[in-house]
Amino acid sequence: EAGVTQFPSHSVIEKGQTVTLRCDPISGHDNLYWYRRVMGKEIKFLLHFVKESKQDESGMPNNRFLAERTGGTYSTLKVQPAELEDSGVYFCASSHHTPTSANTGELFFGEGSRLTVL
Amino acid sequence: SQKIEQNSEALNIQEGKTATLTCNYTNYSPAYLQWYRQDPGRGPVFLLLIRENEKEKRKERLKVTFDTTLKQSLFHITASQPADSATYLCAHPSSNTGKLIFGQGTTLQVKP
Numbered sequence A: 001e002a003g004v005t006q007f008p009s010h011s012v013i014e015k016g017q018t019v020t021l022r023c024d025p026i027s028g029h030d031n032l033y034w035y036r037r038v039m040g041k042e043i044k045f046l047l048h049f050v051k052e053s054k055q056d057e058s059g060m061p062n063n064r065f066l067a068e069r070t071g072g073t074y075s076t077l078k079v080q081p082a083e084l085e086d087s088g089v090y091f092c093a094s095s096h097h098t099p100t101s102a103n104t105g106e107l108f109f110g111e112g113s114r115l116t117v118l
Numbered sequence B: 001s002q003k004i005e006q007n008s009e010a011l012n013i014q015e016g017k018t019a020t021l022t023c024n025y026t027n028y029s030p031a032y033l034q035w036y037r038q039d040p041g042r043g044p045v046f047l048l049l050i051r052e053n054e055k056e057k058r059k060e061r062l063k064v065t066f067d068t069t070l071k072q073s074l075f076h077i078t079a080s081q082p083a084d085s086a087t088y089l090c091a092h093p094s095s096n097t098g099k100l101i102f103g104q105g106t107t108l109q110v111k112p
Helices: none
Strands: A005-007 A010-013 A019-024 A031-037 A044-050 A053-056 A065-068 A075-079 A088-095 A113-117 B003-006 B011-014 B019-026 B032-038 B045-051 B056-059 B062-067 B072-077 B086-093 B100-102 B106-111
Touching: A005 A088, A010 A019, A019 A088, A019 A113, A031 A075, A044 A065, A044 B100, A075 A088, B003 B086, B003 B100, B011 B019, B019 B032, B019 B086, B019 B106, B032 B062, B032 B072, B045 B056, B045 B062, B072 B086
Parallel strands: A010 A113, B011 B106
Antiparallel strands: A005 A019, A019 A075, A031 A044, A031 A088, A044 A053, A065 A075, A088 A113, B003 B019, B019 B072, B032 B045, B032 B086, B056 B062, B062 B072, B086 B100, B086 B106
16 A cells, blocks of 8 residues: 655755645545644644645644645645745645544654755 | 643663653643654654553553653653664644644664
8 A cells, every 4th residue: 555655855946936745645544634844843733634625724834835635635735935934844644534532543644845945 | 732742852772771752741631642753854653552541552662651640651662773763753632623743752862
């Protein structure tokens, strides 16, 4: 079974440019998450899709970030225009269940997309 | 706000010894905690989950404890090996959403 795949693995762009990150979750996983780790900080939640619907986007930093999951399969995360503080590693994860008090919701992570904004 | 704290200092131990990593949480009583392993340049990989009504959970050389009074989880690796060297992350679900709250992680270095 294929795992969560992310593309690109590394992107270097200049401030003001646009970058689009892609995530292909494990087949059959309705839950898809975007997380981000900036240098020296913990992994932080960005948003959560259930199928094609945004369940929770409370972690999105600002309106320069746009996530989509058309058709409930793969997802894209666009940063436009990119700023220096957007640099970090963007992780996508998928799960069969939502992690709540009632179930485990083990997350399967991709390898991450490292974004460097110069 | 919900917060998880892990010792940010690296833990260096000798091969064969037991490694013990600490995870403390505040302002919340999670129904469970998850532990993940992360290698450099890779995504986190799920290891173990322990529920609030479980004192201890084991998986091969791994053992996790959960003390709801102390608001703490301990993660043990017995008979440690250099291949166990990695960053270990503790996480719990947010109170009412599907997101996980992660600690900063503790880097373990096992020396031969």
